Amino acid sequence: MDFLRPADWREALAAKAAHPDAVPLAGGTDLMVELNFDLRRPARLLDLSRVGELADVDTAGEGDTVVLGARVPYRDIVERLRSPLPALALAAHTVGSPQIRARGSVGGNLGTASPAGDAHPALLAAGARVEAASVRGSRLIPIDDFFTGPKRNVLADDELIRAVHVDAARGPQQFAKVGTRNAMVIAVCAFSLALHPHTRTVRTGIGSAAPTPVRARAAEEFLDGVLDEGGHWDHGRPVPPSAAARFAQLAASACAPIDDVRGSADYRRHAVAVLARRTLHWTWSAYPAPQGAASCA
């Protein structure tokens, strides 16, 4: 196995162009497990630990967008980006153990593209863009277009993820996950909801309940209509319970889950509905002015 260690981003892109089969290695929280258990034997590893800019967080750039370097560890997101990226920070806090959160990163989560990746629902809800680059140039991929199948994404063989662009939250966001253990657990399912008051829309993200992370588009459209017609964006009053229930039901029907060792398909649908209803309540309670919003440890 060849171990490529580019010193900077330019070298990294050149190496990936020369060796499209090289597997990028950042925190190693997915890849090293696969190597240790002999589940995967790539011919080459591309170690990105010397590429300093991948660990940068740029909050001063274009407008209110946070440019999150691909290997910024979850720990830093939890500690430093709670305010601009609330859903992602909540999701980051549910990842593994403190040791894993100190190494794992959103870039790695996207690279693996597991339907159970904790960051994905939050990125979907926030409407993130993935900055992919190659020697040919770079592009911003809307998160909605990023996932193409179980553990598959839209990246070309010569591309690497440089950063994720996420607009700083302008409204409340939430992320909730179900696992059978109270910490250090892979999601049985997850749900994220973001309110976008400036466009008077909501966005959602569902994890572990379909072949890829997905949005619950019908649920979003339904809720957009309810909020608009009821004047909720203006008066801020709660959504009627019947509408919340319908939103939850539509979120569940966006799922295409399977039965596996972590849970049954029926349970996943049920739990996504519960999480959708709860996150709607939590986010809307925090709108327009945060008034003792339920905080999370």
Place this chain on the structure above:
Amino acid sequence: MPVIPSPARVTQQSHTGGVGTSAPRPDGTLKVTGEFAYSSDLWHEDMLWGHTLRSPHAHARITGVDVAEALALPGVHAVLTHDDLPAATHYGLEIEDQPVLARDVVRYQGEPVALVAADHPETARRAAARIRVDYEELPVVHDEASATAPGAPVLHPGRTDRHAAHVAHPNIVHRQPVLRGDADAAAATADIVVVTGTYDVGMQDQAFLGPESGLAVPDDDGGVDLYIATQWLHVDQRQLAPVLGLPPEKVRLTLAGVGGAFGAREDLSMQAHACLLALRTGRPVKIVYNRHESFFGHVHRHPATLTYEHGATRDGRLVFVRARIVLDGGAYASSSPAVVGNAASLGVGPYEVPHVDVEALALYTNNPPCGAMRGFGAVQACFAYESQMDKLADALGLDPVELRRRNAVSQGSTMPTGQVIDAPAPVAELLRLVRERPLPPERAWETTDPATGARTVDVRALPGGLSNAGHGEGVVRGVGYAVGIKNVGFSEGFDDYSTARVRVEAVGGEPVATVHTAMAEVGQGGVTVHAQIARTELGVTRVTILPADTSVGSAGSTSASRQTYMTGGAVKHTCEAVRAEVLRLGAERFGWGERHTLRLADGKVVTAEGEVMAALVDVLGGEAVDLELEFRHRPTQPFDLTTGQGFGHVQYAFCAHRAVVEVDTELGLVKVVELAAAQDVGRAVNPAAVVGQIHGGATQGLGLAVLEEIQVGPDGRIRNPSFTDYLIPTILDTPAMPVDVLELADEHAPYGLRGVGEAPTLTATPAVVAAIRRATGRALHRVPVRPEHLVG
């Protein structure tokens, strides 16, 4: 010797630290700081790495094996198959039915088929992948129906073991009935309230953190030295010698650092394989399983289906219990017969029942082999009989604790086996202690700012924990109780003994005791306790514990909650003989005559009144007193094969638990808020270690209640062989665990002590499930309870 020295060689110099004190563990700091040398850290210059090729099928005929390509790989030193075995080809703890390497049939997924030794672990793995094995798959036997159906494949044809004659089908390893009174007649009487239930217990794993590992070093004398993490050095030696074709004295074992055991190291894993490769290559051979392989490399707890019928008078007196306990033993016998004996004899729990009809049996199937795990047959039964007691209390309109109290055994009670409990059995008192403890405050996860009224929640204290699944919605509290009974020590007539060698001598003008046993320190704290006993009995402060090895007599197994009783007892017994010899020497040297009241304290010989007769070092002079003695508990009897009657158990241990849970009833997520225990330990030789055992046992029981299961498909394959999907409790799943310790001496035991480690494992599971039932109103017949059992 370039082997990493055993971490067990410790000199304990604390000046206080006799029996009854919480002397600190000599290995504690090393383990917490990561410096403790585990068996997986063993190293020998020049060593090779062994690797095991395992069957991908649960049941298949081997039609061909070709090792040529593996042997051709550079760096490979040996490849062994069944045909290369030099002597005995099978081994086993109770029945020698397990092949060292499969010959013509594999009976479970993961069964060892071939071995490789290479100069690098990666090379060994690659070589194993090049061994071509042709399999012809066979029908899989996976439960009682398929194992005993007409025409079912017989997994072990031609059985000659001691159980073969009395079982109804050759796929039944052993069956033990226990009959007392006339349960059928009692069940037919009028005015009896009867409840029935069928309960299932999933396959739990011991989930020790240090995987199977060891190092075999061939010796010039043709023998082999094995450095190994095990639970019983001498039973390994007994099984290894015939397989290696060597006399036992040429198979020398030394305990390496053990990273947990819980029963999973009672059977051989890589021991024979490493020794065979070392003897074949003439080089030291190390084998370390990784986590995935470990799930296939040791036995698990027997899954069980238990059908119970309890009958009681309207005022809550048990009249009869009928039960049938079916344990899945998997492909090989391991300790299934003894597990059956426990399940049957302890099957009605710590209750007085005049009419009993219980049968327990273990099956041979193509599932993973099951054997010893903390609680050993009593865990499965306890979940069922305690679930039944709650059901009965509901049917009678009685408080569940009150029903238990009315039927609780006490000293003088007769067990269904006819054995009279001849030591304290404070079952009612244990229940009272957990019942009367104040309940933890409700909604501790919620705080409201008195000034602003703002509500905040701490998700760590809520069901779902860090996942942020809820902020208190639908959370309902429940409280549940359970009490249990576990035997201590090896039962059913087994000649159970331990050996200790104790030496006392003057070193640098100070008396020093050296204790040498073959006891496997697996984390239970035996090395701490041995030093405490030596200090108390010999009045010395400096005690050296030598590494455990087979150059001293057997210490028996570190299991069955027996080591403080048994090897602790052996250390005490030998210290007493050493002390007698010291006093005899003193009498000879100083002429103080035959005085029976002399004792040793603070390095001196003193009278009962405290008068100092001589310093211990002056009595000894340049001599050492050095003795090796065996210690036995009182004999037991086998259970009668048709009635189950017999004085089968050495000692009983009792524990009660109260569980307080909060359940997110919309998502089916559980947070155990508190798990309060009360246990009688006879004498707390090391109180801190006693509480640690109760905490650890309870946590493992909690794991079985809500998390831990090896999921095996109908094809006999394990679906979750990793710690990603085999979930053990984290600190956020582990509640506050207040403990009441009773010390009611058992006059038959050293210091009156009672084995501690297993009883709390029994009771935590049914207590937690009872609490979940209270919170949700659901019947819950199976553990572990999963979220989908609680919703929908």
